[in-house]
Amino acid sequence: MKLIVLRNNLKSGLSAVERAVTENSALPILKNVLIKTFNNRIKLVGTNLELGISCLVSGKIIEEGEVNVPFGVLYGIINNIDSEKVSLESEKNNLHIKTDNYNAVIQGVSSEEFPIIPKIENTEYNLELNGEVLKNSLLKVSSSVQISEIRPEISGVLFDFQITILKIAATDSFRLSEVTLINNQYTTNLRKGFKVIIPLKTIQELIRIIPDDKQVTIQIDPNQILFKNEDVEIISRLIDGNYPDYEQIIPKEFGLEVQINKGHALNAIKLVSNFSGKGNDILLKIADGKKAVEIYSSNQYLGENKYLIPAKIKGDNNGIVVFNWRYLLDGLKIMDSEEIIFGMNGESKPATIKPANNQSYFYILMPIKNS
Amino acid sequence: MKLIVLRNNLKSGLSAVERAVTENSALPILKNVLIKTFNNRIKLVGTNLELGISCLVSGKIIEEGEVNVPFGVLYGIINNIDSEKVSLESEKNNLHIKTDNYNAVIQGVSSEEFPIIPKIENTEYNLELNGEVLKNSLLKVSSSVQISEIRPEISGVLFDFQITILKIAATDSFRLSEVTLINNQYTTNLRKGFKVIIPLKTIQELIRIIPDDKQVTIQIDPNQILFKNEDVEIISRLIDGNYPDYEQIIPKEFGLEVQINKGHALNAIKLVSNFSGKGNDILLKIADGKKAVEIYSSNQYLGENKYLIPAKIKGDNNGIVVFNWRYLLDGLKIMDSEEIIFGMNGESKPATIKPANNQSYFYILMPIKNS
Numbered sequence: 249m250k251l252i253v254l255r256n257n258l259k260s261g262l263s264a265v266e267r268a269v270t271e272n273s274a275l276p277i278l279k280n281v282l283i284k285t286f287n288n289r290i291k292l293v294g295t296n297l298e299l300g301i302s303c304l305v306s307g308k309i310i311e312e313g314e315v316n317v318p319f320g321v322l323y324g325i326i327n328n329i330d331s332e333k334v335s336l337e338s339e340k341n342n343l344h345i346k347t348d349n350y351n352a353v354i355q356g357v358s359s360e361e362f363p364i365i366p367k368i369e370n371t372e373y374n375l376e377l378n379g380e381v382l383k384n385s386l387l388k389v390s391s392s393v394q395i396s397e398i399r400p401e402i403s404g405v406l407f408d409f410q411i412t413i414l415k416i417a418a419t420d421s422f423r424l425s426e427v428t429l430i431n432n433q434y435t436t437n438l439r440k441g442f443k444v445i446i447p448l449k450t451i452q453e454l455i456r457i458i459p460d461d462k463q464v465t466i467q468i469d470p471n472q473i474l475f476k477n478e479d480v481e482i483i484s485r486l487i488d489g490n491y492p493d494y495e496q497i498i499p500k501e502f503g504l505e506v507q508i509n510k511g512h513a514l515n516a517i518k519l520v521s522n523f524s525g526k527g528n529d530i531l532l533k534i535a536d537g538k539k540a541v542e543i544y545s546s547n548q549y550l551g552e553n554k555y556l557i558p559a560k561i562k563g564d565n566n567g568i569v570v571f572n573w574r575y576l577l578d579g580l581k582i583m584d585s586e587e588i589i590f591g592m593n594g595e596s597k598p599a600t601i602k603p604a605n606n607q608s609y610f611y612i613l614m615p616i617k618n619s
Numbered sequence: 620m621k622l623i624v625l626r627n628n629l630k631s632g633l634s635a636v637e638r639a640v641t642e643n644s645a646l647p648i649l650k651n652v653l654i655k656t657f658n659n660r661i662k663l664v665g666t667n668l669e670l671g672i673s674c675l676v677s678g679k680i681i682e683e684g685e686v687n688v689p690f691g692v693l694y695g696i697i698n699n700i701d702s703e704k705v706s707l708e709s710e711k712n713n714l715h716i717k718t719d720n721y722n723a724v725i726q727g728v729s730s731e732e733f734p735i736i737p738k739i740e741n742t743e744y745n746l747e748l749n750g751e752v753l754k755n756s757l758l759k760v761s762s763s764v765q766i767s768e769i770r771p772e773i774s775g776v777l778f779d780f781q782i783t784i785l786k787i788a789a790t791d792s793f794r795l796s797e798v799t800l801i802n803n804q805y806t807t808n809l810r811k812g813f814k815v816i817i818p819l820k821t822i823q824e825l826i827r828i829i830p831d832d833k834q835v836t837i838q839i840d841p842n843q844i845l846f847k848n849e850d851v852e853i854i855s856r857l858i859d860g861n862y863p864d865y866e867q868i869i870p871k872e873f874g875l876e877v878q879i880n881k882g883h884a885l886n887a888i889k890l891v892s893n894f895s896g897k898g899n900d901i902l903l904k905i906a907d908g909k910k911a912v913e914i915y916s917s918n919q920y921l922g923e924n925k926y927l928i929p930a931k932i933k934g935d936n937n938g939i940v941v942f943n944w945r946y947l948l949d950g951l952k953i954m955d956s957e958e959i960i961f962g963m964n965g966e967s968k969p970a971t972i973k974p975a976n977n978q979s980y981f982y983i984l985m986p987i988k989n990s
Contacts, residue, residue, distance in 0.1 A: 352924030
């Protein structure tokens with residue numbers, strides 16, 4: 249293998265595959281990145297066996313071939329190199345890197361030892377959508393995924409392919425986010441409904457890597473899912489298990505609907521949370537003759553504070569509801585709208601945050617029970 | 620106490636005293652900040668008994684008085700408040716904070732419990748200099764201070780007041796930095812030489828707080844040093860002990876002098892260090908017919924690399940010298956000059972980094988002995 253590549257192209261390619269490379273694995277080969285010529289471009293591949301990322305970058309191919317070397321040292325070099333162009337050349341298993349005044353040899357291992365990146369067996373199931381639409385949808389649900397793996401089936405994001413819509417959802421059992429895409433937002437040859445659960449790490453990589461301005465193709469087989477465009481392929485295992493039937497907890501109507509300004513509410517919650525204790529509890533109640541929401545928190549050692557947010561209120565004043573303020577913030581942050589609607593049904597029933605002018609997504613959170 | 624203050628003024632005042640407040644102390648009062656009216660301004664005070672910082676901010680004083688409350692919660696509130704003005708009012712030991720739609724009460728403790736900030740007993744010893752000159756001098760030496768307190772006498776910065784010059788120096792026994800200020804850079808009434816050692820934490824706070832555009836007055840007594848201007852006072856204990864007599868190790872002449880571009884050298888060292896091992900060793904030698912310096916590092920598992928930096932070289936090629944690359948970077952970073960001179964005397968004698976066009980400061984580092 250012999251090639252010349254722009255340092256910035258190589259750097260962004262390596263950055264794309266970075267998180268699929270595993271520094272602390274029992275299998276040392278997983279620390280390596282595979283570099284190979286492919287269709288007159290340069291393919292970079294990293295895998296941790298659960299997630300594989302490959303990225304194509306352009307360059308001048310002088311001689312075809314492949315080599316695999318430790319990712320960390322190569323990335324360190326490419327990040328620090330001050331030359332616009334870099335020459336890469338393999339010699340047996342080693343990689344030579346050259347610029348005008350710099351020379352490096354990185355020791356690699358035989359290409360045969362590099363793990364095979366799995367392929368989708370059944371390419372029948374295809375779905376294509378805009379990168380930005382996919383990314384925005386994933387951003388709206390990713391904060392609700394259960395971080396730990398106590399219940400593996402909710403440690404990922406649900407893709408619920410229905411006949412005419414695609415629902416994307418996540419929950420950690422304290423809150424739930426759901427986005428609905430309708431079939432004019434994607435093209436597909438799917439003819440029957442089915443569900444898959446995609447690991448959080450894969451979702452985070454998609455958010456990081458998928459470019460906004462390109463179409464993304466999704467292919468699925470029973471064990472794996474592939475997201476690809478002409479430059480990047482991300483293949484991931486799926487999580488085994490049945491996603492909980494969350495539809496039943498989605499409130500259909502609300503005893504109380506509060507419309508507030510998102511930015512105002514974000515500031516107020518951050519401010520008032522300064523007195524909140526380890527349980528992150530913060531109290532909401534209707535105040536000021538139904539013209540405002542009062543947010544309150546107190547702490548026996550520190551003191552107490554409250555904030556009045558002007559609001560449009562519909563329905564009955566149904567007392568004080570206690571929330572985890574971090575969950576409130578997470579819900580507000582994913583709203584695209586200036587004005588949001590906060591629907592509640594009393595102190596023990598799930599509440600909903602949604603944009604004032606859009607029905608395509610929402611965030612549900614459970615109140616903290618008053619003790 | 621009752622006053623109205625601009626949120627931004629209060630925020631920067633609290634930020635100045637922040638590091639003198641101690642969150643994890645056996646004495647809970649040290650978590651508190653003292654707020655008092657003083658000469659028609661607002662004085663904020665924090666102390667950890669070794670370092671005291673007080674800061675004056677302007678505001679509208681309606682009623683004089685003082686109060687002390689936990690710093691953390693007050694700072695959290697002032698950081699998040701979205702109102703331009705804030706009203707502060709004491710009621711017994713508590714502090715009430717109000718804006719248009721926000722109300723807080725922070726529980727404080729009796730002002731008598733707040734520690735007394737020590738004063739300089741003897742205000743005879745005075746020295747005044749420009750804030751920027753002081754800050755730049757401290758920035759040049761602070762990276763050489765010994766971080767641990769194994770040898771307390773070098774865990775701070777030496778201020779060596781001589782009759783016509785002030786030397787500021789630091790060392791961790793592997794490297795040494797020294798800055799010399801001459802007596803047209805300051806005014807003083809000092810009539811005899813003496814030395815004090817100032818703790819690193821105090822130095823870091825001075826660098827953070829001292830404004831560039833104001834004169835700073837220094838007052839010293841046998842146990843303490845005070846740095847002040849009209850807005851801020853920083854009083855610190857001094858470190859007991861005799862600073863090592865480092866003058867003897869300063870090389871007077873060099874067998875080899877290499878002039879290189881600072882930015883070029885910084886890049887080259889970062890790049891080549893990718894192959895350096897845990898000892899951070901990197902090799903320097905004269906190359907390319909005395910027209911360049913070669914920087915080299917290798918690692919038995921990863922490979923090797925080298926970089927040629929164009930250089931002007933005076934003196935004899937005296938073999939390969941091994942340095943800790945992190946210490947080389949620290950030395951280069953504090954140079955203000957584009958061109959720097961690297962003076963060496965072989966593989967086991969201290970080397971010097973200094974700017975090409977300025978004799979007022981230098982950085983000395985010991986080579987790593989070849990094993």
